[in-house]
Amino acid sequence: MQASNSNSAPIYRVRVAVPVYLHDCFDYSLSAEQYQQAEAGARVAVSFGRQHLVGVIMEKLAPDAPLDPSIKLKAITELLDERAILSPKVLTLVTWAAQYYQFPIGEVVHSALPALLRQGKPYNLLARMWKLLDDNAEAKVKRSERQQEAYKILKLHPSGTSENILNLAGVETATLKALEKKEICTCVLETQDFSPMPVSLAQMPLTANEEQKHAINSIVKTRGKYQAFLLDGLTGSGKTEVYLQVMQEVLKQGKQVLVLVPEIGLTPQTVSRFQSRFHCNIALLHSGLNDSKRLQAWQAAETGKASIVLGTRSAILTPMPNLGLIILDEEHDLSFKQQEGFRYHARDVALYRGHLEQCPVILGSATPSIDSYALVQHGKMRVLELNQRAGAALMPKIHLLDLKIAKKQHGISESLLEEMKKRLEKKEQVLVFLNRRGYAPVLICESCAWQAKCPHCDANFTVHRTPYQHLHCHHCGTIHRMPEHCPQCAHKELKPLGMGTAKVEEHLNELFPDFDVIRVDRDSTSRVGSWQKIYDKIQQSEPAILLGTQMLAKGHHFPYVTLVAILDIDSGLLSVDFRATERTAQLVVQVAGRAGRGERKGDVYLQTLRPDHPLLNTLVKEDYRQFAKQTLKERQAAMMPPFRYAALIRCESKEQQLNTDFLQHHAQLLRQSAELNVDIWGPIPAPMERKAGRYQSHMALLSPDRARLHFYIRNWWQNMLHSKPSSMKLTLDIDPQELS
Ligand code: ADP
Numbered sequence: 001m002q003a004s005n006s007n008s009a010p011i012y013r014v015r016v017a018v019p020v021y022l023h024d025c026f027d028y029s030l031s032a033e034q035y036q037q038a039e040a041g042a043r044v045a046v047s048f049g050r051q052h053l054v055g056v057i058m059e060k061l062a063p064d065a066p067l068d069p070s071i072k073l074k075a076i077t078e079l080l081d082e083r084a085i086l087s088p089k090v091l092t093l094v095t096w097a098a099q100y101y102q103f104p105i106g107e108v109v110h111s112a113l114p115a116l117l118r119q120g121k122p123y124n125l126l127a128r129m130w131k132l133l134d135d136n137a138e139a140k141v142k143r144s145e146r147q148q149e150a151y152k153i154l155k156l157h158p159s160g161t162s163e164n165i166l167n168l169a170g171v172e173t174a175t176l177k178a179l180e181k182k183e184i185c186t187c188v189l190e191t192q193d194f195s196p197m198p199v200s201l202a203q204m205p206l207t208a209n210e211e212q213k214h215a216i217n218s219i220v221k222t223r224g225k226y227q228a229f230l231l232d233g234l235t236g237s238g239k240t241e242v243y244l245q246v247m248q249e250v251l252k253q254g255k256q257v258l259v260l261v262p263e264i265g266l267t268p269q270t271v272s273r274f275q276s277r278f279h280c281n282i283a284l285l286h287s288g289l290n291d292s293k294r295l296q297a298w299q300a301a302e303t304g305k306a307s308i309v310l311g312t313r314s315a316i317l318t319p320m321p322n323l324g325l326i327i328l329d330e331e332h333d334l335s336f337k338q339q340e341g342f343r344y345h346a347r348d349v350a351l352y353r354g355h356l357e358q359c360p361v362i363l364g365s366a367t368p369s370i371d372s373y374a375l376v377q378h379g380k381m382r383v384l385e386l387n388q389r390a391g392a393a394l395m396p397k398i399h400l401l402d403l404k405i406a407k408k409q410h411g412i413s414e415s416l417l418e419e420m421k422k423r424l425e426k427k428e429q430v431l432v433f434l435n436r437r438g439y440a441p442v443l444i445c446e447s448c449a450w451q452a453k454c455p456h457c458d459a460n461f462t463v464h465r466t467p468y469q470h471l472h473c474h475h476c477g478t479i480h481r482m483p484e485h486c487p488q489c490a491h492k493e494l495k496p497l498g499m500g501t502a503k504v505e506e507h508l509n510e511l512f513p514d515f516d517v518i519r520v521d522r523d524s525t526s527r528v529g530s531w532q533k534i535y536d537k538i539q540q541s542e543p544a545i546l547l548g549t550q551m552l553a554k555g556h557h558f559p560y561v562t563l564v565a566i567l568d569i570d571s572g573l574l575s576v577d578f579r580a581t582e583r584t585a586q587l588v589v590q591v592a593g594r595a596g597r598g599e600r601k602g603d604v605y606l607q608t609l610r611p612d613h614p615l616l617n618t619l620v621k622e623d624y625r626q627f628a629k630q631t632l633k634e635r636q637a638a639m640m641p642p643f644r645y646a647a648l649i650r651c652e653s654k655e656q657q658l659n660t661d662f663l664q665h666h667a668q669l670l671r672q673s674a675e676l677n678v679d680i681w682g683p684i685p686a687p688m689e690r691k692a693g694r695y696q697s698h699m700a701l702l703s704p705d706r707a708r709l710h711f712y713i714r715n716w717w718q719n720m721l722h723s724k725p726s727s728m729k730l731t732l733d734i735d736p737q738e739l740s
């Protein structure tokens, strides 16, 4: 195209990513003065159709760049930032991610910004500073331990300190407000100071063992360039110590470190390990923050004030001017993959970011994902192993209990109950794991076999007994009254079948009346603070039975647990998904890792109907690495991910036929794209065909050639989005975690 405006006045333009469900950026004009000030990475207010939106400048166009005369250029409403708040590297990162995951760029850019900035609020908010008014107030706080603690900390900072820092130190805002009421302290608003804080060591590092030394040296040597490492070490083998010592070297160079942990792993215990090692500013980014706290933490990262940024999945998009190291702890954890909207995997984004920033990336786990082992196999990542448990702790022994021949009481084998009793009598703790909350997964009529089903889903209702008797659908949230008799045959005996944590709790209380049973699941911890209370109780050396779901499996340290029982391993093994055994093995090893972390050796018991399951046996008789090796071979033989690249199209509407016809038509179109080496699976109805009253179908695409697959999908997918009926919901999942 010719520049048609060569002899008229220059037109100043910027290309803006606007948060709408469209894949392109949009050009806006602005005044010469605004243009001069504008930087790529700054926010602008724009109108889009009838909406007023906050966009981000992705590019400043040259004034003499060709102009499409058919497009009526709108002017921006306002330039919101006088400088770039998303760095060029983050702009490159989000542009890549939008392309790779085929998700609208404006939406991706928005996920890199904290809520207040997305809403167009000014960058410079005021910080809340707390200062002591009365430094002789011991008597006034005598009656509250929390207030005493807060008072003590405030006294250490006579010139005042920010609410953020106080919160990090464990002082709650409510406590500060209570002290303010008593006129002991006051809160003032100050403009924030973003100058970097000096870093120093707060605590001497431990003396690393040989394996740790090797790991630390290998990583430190690659500083300043990109290299991915898989730190493959048993639970308790000192991975965190390796992170800390590598961080020390990176921080010493004045660089920042980004640490990502699973959603459930960002506990006060994790934070305090970093805090007690380094004196420096640590920014915490997780979903529990309110908007202004989140903004402040993000700003500390973005300005370079924070030397360490500790966050969950979405923190991977945070701008950091001096990023020198990225760590992903528990890299196998599912929470690193976003399962809705912008479906990215933080692990893959982290690897790409390390490459952009030219810094090392460490993925750590006791049960690395098969995906990561494949990267090692392909030479894209270096593996560093830690094989000894640090300190005195021994690895627990795993035993299989054959449920077909075992004598049972309420679904628990008698020999297991016997072992539990022995441990409890020795004042040790026992952990019982069952990944099913509620009382029972099925309500059945004893006479005609009718089962209580959710009217909106293809699923059984779960029976709950607390806080009152009811039926609950765990898929759509529907709640029903408990029927008094069978609606089909009027029989009065309706029986809860199978076990949920609430039912097991009832039985354990009956079987072990002298011991505490502590249940940990979403139902028992839904009240704020209740999880902390349970946690404190677990840390006391009283004999007790800890009973729970998933929530108990992750990273926590339970020093008094010496026996772990997994009541139902089979539901994981029977699942149709190709990653089901991988997930089950990870879960077993992670749950087992809770046993014997103290001085005493631990035992793990698995109840199963399939004691001959080959992969389960590899795991039990050998170890996770051997299991992983075998799984890698199987995946390669079957040409399943990560040996082929996948994309999954999910389709949801009011009629199954509509889904099938639509997907089939588009599958046909894709098949016609010449020379594409791709398998198309489906379309087929999802395992749960009807959910919340809507029908689900999907279709999977697999190819050994990722670049070609993505290239061919691009236009095809756009075409699908444009031609779908408006009542249909379509999503594209690149590198899906499940194919069913
Ligand atoms: P992981 O992160 O692999 O689960 P941790 O780093 O938490 O392991 O280490 C487990 C325990 O061993 C911690 O209490 C830690 O302080 C201790 N530890 C780690 N490395 C050493 C070492 N080199 N010498 C002594 N104790 C260590």
Ligand code: ZN
Residues within 6 Å of the ligand: 445, 446, 447, 448, 449, 450, 486, 487, 488, 489, 490, 491
């Ligand atoms: Zn009946």
Ligand code: ZN
Residues within 6 Å of the ligand: 454, 455, 456, 457, 459, 473, 474, 475, 476, 477, 478, 692
């Ligand atoms: Zn339902």
